[in-house]
Amino acid sequence: MKLNAVETALMNNPVRAAFQRHYEARLLERLGGRTPGERVLEVGCGRGVGTEIILERFGAAHVTAFDLDPAMVARAGERLARYGDRVSLSVGDAEKIEAPDGAFDAVFDFGIIHHVPDWRAAVAEIRRVLRPQGRFFFEDVTRHALDRWSYRTFLEHPSEDRFGAFGFVTALEAAGLHAGDNVVTRVFGDFVFGVATKA
Numbered sequence: 001m002k003l004n005a006v007e008t009a010l011m012n013n014p015v016r017a018a019f020q021r022h023y024e025a026r027l028l029e030r031l032g033g034r035t036p037g038e039r040v041l042e043v044g045c046g047r048g049v050g051t052e053i054i055l056e057r058f059g060a061a062h063v064t065a066f067d068l069d070p071a072m073v074a075r076a077g078e079r080l081a082r083y084g085d086r087v088s089l090s091v092g093d094a095e096k097i098e099a100p101d102g103a104f105d106a107v108f109d110f111g112i113i114h115h116v117p118d119w120r121a122a123v124a125e126i127r128r129v130l131r132p133q134g135r136f137f138f139e140d141v142t143r144h145a146l147d148r149w150s151y152r153t154f155l156e157h158p159s160e161d162r163f164g165a166f167g168f169v170t171a172l173e174a175a176g177l178h179a180g181d182n183v184v185t186r187v188f189g190d191f192v193f194g195v196a197t198k199a
């Protein structure tokens with residue numbers, strides 16, 4: 001689902017971008033390494049900071065990125081114009097990814113799966129579009145956070161069937177995405193970070 005006004009403001013600001021660049025990206029790189037020369041998909045790209053990180057820090061050759069919200073895609077388009085044909089942007093839904101099977105070497109999720117009503121369908125789609133041994137880099141928000149007063153009061157998320165860190169990793173494993181020890185939680189289990197490989 002799309003972000004409400006409060007979360008849109010939280011996402012589209014320099015503090016979020018700095019955290020994504022200097023904390024989340026570093027942690028994901030520590031867990032899974034870089035993606036030099038690879039074809040990468042970013043689901044729920046928001047305003048495009050993640051795509052910049054995937055190109056600049058992770059070294060991807062090309063990033064395909066989409067978001068459910070056309071306004072976010074427009075923002076990302078402005079930010080990413082300088083990369084030319086190294087980036088393909090579109091409006092899309094993680095529950096039904098418009099790409100062939102095995103199209104990508106890696107998929108990145110910077111905090112979007114918890115917004116997806118049928119998040120298990122999104123996980124299955126991510127697995128489908130990864131090549132064998134392709135990697136899924138994820139940073140996401142757990143039920144532990146969504147149950148907090150601040151989240152319930154100011155933000156909007158689907159209310160049914162939200163995941164904890166363990167439930168998320170278990171669902172990845174069931175879908176054929178193996179994370180093993182490459183998983184950490186942060187802030188008392190509010191966030192889960194990891195890198196899973198397609199079996």
Ligand SMILES: C[S@@+](CC[C@H](N)C(=O)[O-])C[C@H]1O[C@@H](n2cnc3c(N)ncnc32)[C@H](O)[C@@H]1O
Nearest residue numbers: 001044045046067068069093094110112115116
């Ligand atoms: C919390 S924001 C994160 C944005 C960006 N990845 C970042 O880290 O700054 C979640 C994003 O996911 C998008 N989104 C929500 N549901 C989606 C879906 N089913 N498919 C694709 N994008 C979705 C929202 O529009 C929003 O841009």
